[in-house]
Amino acid sequence: MMNNAITYDLIAALPEIFVLCMAMVVLLVSLFLSARTLYVSYILTQVTLLGAAFITVSTHIPAVGYAFNGMFVDDPLSDILKLMIYLGTSMVLVYSRSYIALRGMYRGEFFALVLFAMLGMMIMVSGQHFLTLYMGLELLSLCLYSLVALDRDNPRSTEAAMKYFVLGALASGMLLYGMSMIYGATGALELSQINAALFNGMADRSVLILGLVFVVAGVAFKLGAVPFQMWLPDVYHGAPTAVTLLVGSVPKFAAFAFVIRLLIQGLQVLTVDWQGMLIVMAVLSISIGNITAIAQTNLKRMLAYSTISHIGFLLFGFLSGSMNGYISSMFYISAYVLMTLGGFGMILLLSRKGFEAENLDDFKGLNQRSPWYAFLMLLLMFSMAGVPPTLGFYAKFTVLQAALQAGFVSLVIFAVLMAAVGAFYYLRIVKLMYFDEPQDHAPITPSPDMALVLGINGMAILILGLMPQRLMELCAYAIAHSLQ
Amino acid sequence: MIFQDYVFYALAAILLFAGLRVITTRNPVQAALFLVLAFFTAAGIWLLLEAEFLAIVLVLVYVGAVMVLFLFVVMMLDINLDKLREGFWDYAPLAGFVGVLMALEMVMVLGSKHFGYSAPEKHGADYSNTAELGRLLYTDYVYPFEIASVVLLVAIIAAIALTLRRRAGTKHNDPAKQVRVKRADRIRMVSMPAEKDEPAEGEQK
Numbered sequence: 001m002m003n004n005a006i007t008y009d010l011i012a013a014l015p016e017i018f019v020l021c022m023a024m025v026v027l028l029v030s031l032f033l034s035a036r037t038l039y040v041s042y043i044l045t046q047v048t049l050l051g052a053a054f055i056t057v058s059t060h061i062p063a064v065g066y067a068f069n070g071m072f073v074d075d076p077l078s079d080i081l082k083l084m085i086y087l088g089t090s091m092v093l094v095y096s097r098s099y100i101a102l103r104g105m106y107r108g109e110f111f112a113l114v115l116f117a118m119l120g121m122m123i124m125v126s127g128q129h130f131l132t133l134y135m136g137l138e139l140l141s142l143c144l145y146s147l148v149a150l151d152r153d154n155p156r157s158t159e160a161a162m163k164y165f166v167l168g169a170l171a172s173g174m175l176l177y178g179m180s181m182i183y184g185a186t187g188a189l190e191l192s193q194i195n196a197a198l199f200n201g202m203a204d205r206s207v208l209i210l211g212l213v214f215v216v217a218g219v220a221f222k223l224g225a226v227p228f229q230m231w232l233p234d235v236y237h238g239a240p241t242a243v244t245l246l247v248g249s250v251p252k253f254a255a256f257a258f259v260i261r262l263l264i265q266g267l268q269v270l271t272v273d274w275q276g277m278l279i280v281m282a283v284l285s286i287s288i289g290n291i292t293a294i295a296q297t298n299l300k301r302m303l304a305y306s307t308i309s310h311i312g313f314l315l316f317g318f319l320s321g322s323m324n325g326y327i328s329s330m331f332y333i334s335a336y337v338l339m340t341l342g343g344f345g346m347i348l349l350l351s352r353k354g355f356e357a358e359n360l361d362d363f364k365g366l367n368q369r370s371p372w373y374a375f376l377m378l379l380l381m382f383s384m385a386g387v388p389p390t391l392g393f394y395a396k397f398t399v400l401q402a403a404l405q406a407g408f409v410s411l412v413i414f415a416v417l418m419a420a421v422g423a424f425y426y427l428r429i430v431k432l433m434y435f436d437e438p439q440d441h442a443p444i445t446p447s448p449d450m451a452l453v454l455g456i457n458g459m460a461i462l463i464l465g466l467m468p469q470r471l472m473e474l475c476a477y478a479i480a481h482s483l484q
Numbered sequence: 485m486i487f488q489d490y491v492f493y494a495l496a497a498i499l500l501f502a503g504l505r506v507i508t509t510r511n512p513v514q515a516a517l518f519l520v521l522a523f524f525t526a527a528g529i530w531l532l533l534e535a536e537f538l539a540i541v542l543v544l545v546y547v548g549a550v551m552v553l554f555l556f557v558v559m560m561l562d563i564n565l566d567k568l569r570e571g572f573w574d575y576a577p578l579a580g581f582v583g584v585l586m587a588l589e590m591v592m593v594l595g596s597k598h599f600g601y602s603a604p605e606k607h608g609a610d611y612s613n614t615a616e617l618g619r620l621l622y623t624d625y626v627y628p629f630e631i632a633s634v635v636l637l638v639a640i641i642a643a644i645a646l647t648l649r650r651r652a653g654t655k656h657n658d659p660a661k662q663v664r665v666k667r668a669d670r671i672r673m674v675s676m677p678a679e680k681d682e683p684a685e686g687e688q689k
Contacts, residue, residue, distance in 0.1 A: 068627040109645040116638050135631040146642030184599055204598040
């Protein structure tokens with residue numbers, strides 16, 4: 001009996017254990033590699049992602065299983081999010097390989113830290129207990145702080161890392177304080193026990209609400225929702241673009257799972273209370289994100305503000321408080337990560353040794369330099385703006401539809417207006433690419449793997465926009481089999 | 485029972501005073517020492533709560549290791565206090581307002597009437613706090629415990645990756661090379677025929 005439980009624990013957490021072991025293998029193997037043979041670490045990292053995906057798929061069952069005394073959950077939601085995280089991380093590595101090689105960051109620690117960060121995301125996605133959720137978040141954050149600072153001779157990166165670290169520590173403190181309040185009120189740390197205690201109505205309300213405020217503030221900081229968005233533009237701008245690509249994309253899956261676990265699985269009884277907070281944050285995020293993005297001349301900063309507005313839309317799915325809303329939120333976050341990967345991938349594509357293609361002017365006349373990449377960027381920008389028939393349109397549509405069904409008519413109208421404002425700065429890039437003369441005439445010569453993956457990434461946005469059913473079914477399957 | 489209450493209030497008062505002095509004192513070394521005092525009194529309060537192991541660990545780890553390291557750093561770095569305090573009074577009114585507001589909210593919410601717990605029962609003298617903690621840590625909480633070890637590993641990797649530099653021109657020795665060195669690498673034996681007769685002093689000139 002005892003042995004069976006331990007065996008089940010180990011099987012349920014097998015992807016995590018595998019990734020942990022491989023991260024240490026990558027770290028050790030890199031010590032014995034010279035600069036010329038360091039591609040071995042890169043290949044090992046990609047093999048790790050493939051192996052983890054294989055393990056996750058082969059141990060998948062459409063049921064909810066708990067391991068480690070209810071601290072770890074293995075449900076379809078966690079499995080599918082983990083698969084998306086592997087895919088996203090793999091794309092991040094493909095895009096950033098030549099960039100980090102040219103900037104002296106192509107070291108074994110880079111790959112090990114990326115794998116450890118991914119391990120943190122996996123732990124968050126499978127967390128069923130305040131402690132595991134928090135530990136996963138800290139593991140992820142610690143890796144991201146150090147990755148941002150990895151280009152250590154660049155003062156801008158160091159400043160960004162410092163800001164990220166200090167504000168991140170503050171947010172972790174708030175989150176922990178809120179968790180301790182909820183623990184004090186319910187006497188439980190495990191999410192299902194908290195839910196049960198709240199359902200019985202034994203907990204003291206005022207303590208709960210105080211705890212909830214701090215928890216929501218902590219989560220909002222990690223998501224980057226207004227008014228906790230101050231770190232986002234500086235970190236996106238200051239970090240090396242390869243790291244910005246990582247910070248801005250895959251961890252959002254983990255943050256999504258974090259919200260689902262904490263607010264919906266743990267604190268569902270308090271829906272009315274957190275709904276109000278999310279409404280305020282969603283409205284502020286959409287308006288401030290979109291309006292501030294107009295004034296940016298740096299593409300990385302612009303994409304940071306665009307992220308803030310996307311997070312606002314994501315919150316719309318949550319605040320509708322229905323199964324439909326959660327499914328649309330998951331769809332939105334998948335679409336967002338795909339678009340962000342493509343967007344920063346284009347910046348990495350145009351950058352070369354000693355030159356960062358991060359200003360809007362660097363995209364001028366891209367159509368004359370390479371019609372194919374200009375077309376991919378066009379698709380990405382249309383998708384971010386929400387122009388049909390791209391993926392971004394469908395994502396915005398489902399989220400707003402869910403909010404409309406929940407009865408938030410005026411909020412939806414406001415969001416649509418703000419999306420129209422946002423379309424301005426996305427379409428400005430399209431105008432620069434197609435109607436302006438190029439300032440930069442360097443040839444664009446990506447490695448074949450990057451060209452292939454970036455092409456697939458761009459076309460996926462069009463194809464998934466035309467045929468969103470499969471992705472939608474996947475999200476519906478994950479949510480419906482995991483939340484009871 | 486009443487004696488324990490007095491002890492608690494005395495320790496709590498010292499703790500609050502020390503905490504306040506940490507942020508108000510002008511000298512960073514004094515601030516670090518006040519933090520040590522705060523840790524000691526907190527350990528005392530934990531002892532009253534029968535958390536003996538945690539109290540001792542707090543003193544050993546925080547006072548013994550962390551704070552000593554902290555004092556070293558403070559003493560070795562030349563910190564310009566005036567620069568650090570720049571803008572302190574500009575932000576003080578807003579920060580004070582927010583602080584007082586939050587303190588009031590907490591006072592309103594954190595009274596004992598909101599937490600329906602009675603005092604936990606006392607354990608006998610043969611009860612081992614340490615053994616119980618160890619049992620929990622390695623059975624029920626083994627998963628977060630392992631994650632904590634990974635977090636520490638990442639901290640080590642990150643610290644080394646961010647600070648280890650190989651500058652050109654530093655005069656450092658590679659111990660492995662030093663150990664492997666052979667006589668032949670350092671000394672070249674040259675066989676020379678001995679001179680037959682030494683020229684006299686004055687002849688060369």
